[in-house]
Amino acid sequence: MSSAERVRAAAVKLFATKGFHGTGIRDLAQEAELSSATLYHYMGTKEDLLVEIMTTSLLRLIDAVAKATAGSDDPVVRMRTLVALHVLAHAAQPGETRVVDNEVDALSAPARARVVALRDEYERYWAKAIEDGAAANVFHTAQPTVTRLALLEMCSGVARWYSPKGPLKLEDLATHYAELALRVLGHPVAVRAQDLRQCLEVVAQVWDLPVQEGF
Amino acid sequence: MSSAERVRAAAVKLFATKGFHGTGIRDLAQEAELSSATLYHYMGTKEDLLVEIMTTSLLRLIDAVAKATAGSDDPVVRMRTLVALHVLAHAAQPGETRVVDNEVDALSAPARARVVALRDEYERYWAKAIEDGAAANVFHTAQPTVTRLALLEMCSGVARWYSPKGPLKLEDLATHYAELALRVLGHPVAVRAQDLRQCLEVVAQVWDLPVQEGF
Amino acid sequence: MSSAERVRAAAVKLFATKGFHGTGIRDLAQEAELSSATLYHYMGTKEDLLVEIMTTSLLRLIDAVAKATAGSDDPVVRMRTLVALHVLAHAAQPGETRVVDNEVDALSAPARARVVALRDEYERYWAKAIEDGAAANVFHTAQPTVTRLALLEMCSGVARWYSPKGPLKLEDLATHYAELALRVLGHPVAVRAQDLRQCLEVVAQVWDLPVQEGF
Amino acid sequence: MSSAERVRAAAVKLFATKGFHGTGIRDLAQEAELSSATLYHYMGTKEDLLVEIMTTSLLRLIDAVAKATAGSDDPVVRMRTLVALHVLAHAAQPGETRVVDNEVDALSAPARARVVALRDEYERYWAKAIEDGAAANVFHTAQPTVTRLALLEMCSGVARWYSPKGPLKLEDLATHYAELALRVLGHPVAVRAQDLRQCLEVVAQVWDLPVQEGF
DNA sequence: TATGAATGAGCTTTCATTCAT
DNA sequence: AATGAATGAAAGCTCATTCAT
Numbered sequence: 001m002s003s004a005e006r007v008r009a010a011a012v013k014l015f016a017t018k019g020f021h022g023t024g025i026r027d028l029a030q031e032a033e034l035s036s037a038t039l040y041h042y043m044g045t046k047e048d049l050l051v052e053i054m055t056t057s058l059l060r061l062i063d064a065v066a067k068a069t070a071g072s073d074d075p076v077v078r079m080r081t082l083v084a085l086h087v088l089a090h091a092a093q094p095g096e097t098r099v100v101d102n103e104v105d106a107l108s109a110p111a112r113a114r115v116v117a118l119r120d121e122y123e124r125y126w127a128k129a130i131e132d133g134a135a136a137n138v139f140h141t142a143q144p145t146v147t148r149l150a151l152l153e154m155c156s157g158v159a160r161w162y163s164p165k166g167p168l169k170l171e172d173l174a175t176h177y178a179e180l181a182l183r184v185l186g187h188p189v190a191v192r193a194q195d196l197r198q199c200l201e202v203v204a205q206v207w208d209l210p211v212q213e214g215f
Numbered sequence: 216m217s218s219a220e221r222v223r224a225a226a227v228k229l230f231a232t233k234g235f236h237g238t239g240i241r242d243l244a245q246e247a248e249l250s251s252a253t254l255y256h257y258m259g260t261k262e263d264l265l266v267e268i269m270t271t272s273l274l275r276l277i278d279a280v281a282k283a284t285a286g287s288d289d290p291v292v293r294m295r296t297l298v299a300l301h302v303l304a305h306a307a308q309p310g311e312t313r314v315v316d317n318e319v320d321a322l323s324a325p326a327r328a329r330v331v332a333l334r335d336e337y338e339r340y341w342a343k344a345i346e347d348g349a350a351a352n353v354f355h356t357a358q359p360t361v362t363r364l365a366l367l368e369m370c371s372g373v374a375r376w377y378s379p380k381g382p383l384k385l386e387d388l389a390t391h392y393a394e395l396a397l398r399v400l401g402h403p404v405a406v407r408a409q410d411l412r413q414c415l416e417v418v419a420q421v422w423d424l425p426v427q428e429g430f
Numbered sequence: 431m432s433s434a435e436r437v438r439a440a441a442v443k444l445f446a447t448k449g450f451h452g453t454g455i456r457d458l459a460q461e462a463e464l465s466s467a468t469l470y471h472y473m474g475t476k477e478d479l480l481v482e483i484m485t486t487s488l489l490r491l492i493d494a495v496a497k498a499t500a501g502s503d504d505p506v507v508r509m510r511t512l513v514a515l516h517v518l519a520h521a522a523q524p525g526e527t528r529v530v531d532n533e534v535d536a537l538s539a540p541a542r543a544r545v546v547a548l549r550d551e552y553e554r555y556w557a558k559a560i561e562d563g564a565a566a567n568v569f570h571t572a573q574p575t576v577t578r579l580a581l582l583e584m585c586s587g588v589a590r591w592y593s594p595k596g597p598l599k600l601e602d603l604a605t606h607y608a609e610l611a612l613r614v615l616g617h618p619v620a621v622r623a624q625d626l627r628q629c630l631e632v633v634a635q636v637w638d639l640p641v642q643e644g645f
Numbered sequence: 646m647s648s649a650e651r652v653r654a655a656a657v658k659l660f661a662t663k664g665f666h667g668t669g670i671r672d673l674a675q676e677a678e679l680s681s682a683t684l685y686h687y688m689g690t691k692e693d694l695l696v697e698i699m700t701t702s703l704l705r706l707i708d709a710v711a712k713a714t715a716g717s718d719d720p721v722v723r724m725r726t727l728v729a730l731h732v733l734a735h736a737a738q739p740g741e742t743r744v745v746d747n748e749v750d751a752l753s754a755p756a757r758a759r760v761v762a763l764r765d766e767y768e769r770y771w772a773k774a775i776e777d778g779a780a781a782n783v784f785h786t787a788q789p790t791v792t793r794l795a796l797l798e799m800c801s802g803v804a805r806w807y808s809p810k811g812p813l814k815l816e817d818l819a820t821h822y823a824e825l826a827l828r829v830l831g832h833p834v835a836v837r838a839q840d841l842r843q844c845l846e847v848v849a850q851v852w853d854l855p856v857q858e859g860f
Numbered sequence: 861t862a863t864g865a866a867t868g869a870g871c872t873t874t875c876a877t878t879c880a881t
Numbered sequence: 882a883a884t885g886a887a888t889g890a891a892a893g894c895t896c897a898t899t900c901a902t
Binding site for chain 6: 025036037040046
């Protein structure tokens, strides 16, 4: 792993576990096994580093979602895919995703605006799928917006507790959450692992992970 | 409001919005309209203040849950109550609850252990209700533990976005979430506002809020 | 013991053991079992308290020396008396004397000048006795000034280690030091406890101690 | 002089004159002509700096004494050497020695224990010489322990008043004190400057001073 | 590429002191 | 006589960042 990669990895790890404000430049340097002065060869300011992590993480998520839902009209299939992708990303990349979910308030106003815009762009996919499903009468929910927020929080929570060392395989996790989400939307159908095969492939490709069950 | 109360309120507000590490003693002093030296008449260290907030918040939640579920054997009723209480607490006290949910990592090891023990004690109520419902064949979930975590995250998320100024009344919010939760648990039944009346009363009592629809 | 006395005693104890700068107002308050605000009923500033302790301690020493050497022309007798008084004062009042000996640098310039003047006045008794003894050819020392300083340091050191709980009685201590001092001055004669009886009485009177061997 | 050396020199000077608690970080920075932040490149905590000064000072003293008394059986010679070394060290390095003698109480318990152990190791040389002299009937003292303490205090006092700018040369000072000490021990013999030549050399070597009469 | 040295600004916390009650 | 409340100033120490080498 190059020095630049070590810096980024250190930032992801520490921002995720100790928070942006709880992580010092010296902590980053120690984690990356560099001097604190050397860090500045690989980053701008500390905030730049945070922005970069958040931006690339969200862009990847948007990229993955765009790829995985392209050409699918069925809202149920799209929803299943969105949930699976979200959960897989949060389980496989808990560092990045926790940073995105928890450290938005640490950004300065202009950077926050850009990050929030990306997040909104991402959430549009969810909103659209729910709206379409409601219009098609396959989803039944009195409060589509609230339901969307509830689903997103439910799925994002995975990053807080999932461990690849535990008994639950990634694909089972994704399958389970996809089912829960469809239940929430009033469309309780079984989801099979093979329905999500494409999601796993997209995730592996976008996040550059080895293609295997548990990444 | 006394100085001591102003200090606590300032801490809740700022810890919730800017995070523990992102909040300086001077920020607290300014928010509480006191000098930073005077703060120390009303608190120990900054961490003591955090611990106090987390502890009382969790104790209240446990207290509320104990009161509201006492004497109820039906797992569906208990679950409905747990969800409603959780959502109401997070919507009515978003500051405290966000601090509890987000700042555990800011605690020193011994304090963290105590807080986590309280949180575990609270979650036992959820685990028990889900287990009982599954045993009684009214809940259907292949992964009870995962489902519990998913529900908790879903409900806690309310503290991140709910606003009493929005169109959604607290009781509608609670009703909606109770329904979503029962759907997640494979027991999709309608929930009526009157089913949750007792919850509203317990919340009003435990958090010392005025008894009215929107608190 | 009155509050005023408790304040003074607390200051003597803490200034002696932790130093003036190492002792906080809150330490004094705790030791005196008063609130820190109440302290200020019994003292001016912290420095005033220090000055008062040093001044009364030195004035008592001067008073004692004046009383005990009055009417004695013999330099050997005077020297014996000076040493005995000094050692007894330092052994019986180690707090006050340590403060006087160690905390002069903590004083502001004007206060220091006054205290140093008193100390000089006291040391004049030693200088005079040594000069007279040298003139009378009973003391033999090539460096009278150095010898005086050496003797003073030797005797003051008692306050750092003597304990009344140890095996050495005060009168034996004084006798021993008187002999050592006369040896230093080239006049090695035995000193008997009864030679110092008057010293013990003067010390008991000036410091208001119970008249007994060990005070 | 390097920055690191300036920091140490500043600490010695200020701790000696104003005391540890009376010296602020900003005072040290000003004296060392560095910013207060920069100080922390060259030290750990303020206490670490104090410990370092005390430890190296005592280790040097022990080193010097071991070197200078090696191979000497005669208690009189050893005593003469101990006194001369002690006095020379205190006169030539008044800063370090005053810090060692006066600031032990400023140390935390574990650091104090280590420093006191070193001091005890040093004082063993004195105790041994006095015991041996008494056993050989060349020293006559009824209270060997008290006498040792008296001598140490007498000699340490030099650091409080000796100035190389005064009329007294270092070697005369040492000679005079050696004679006083032998008088105290009941062995009043003349000491010649040439008896102490080796001591001067050892001091010059251990403290890295230019070899000349007045250093 | 890498870092030791450096720093102004800031951190949390304590300081000695005052004052209304 | 006694104190809780209050504070400006200062304490020891760390911050993110720069720069010469």
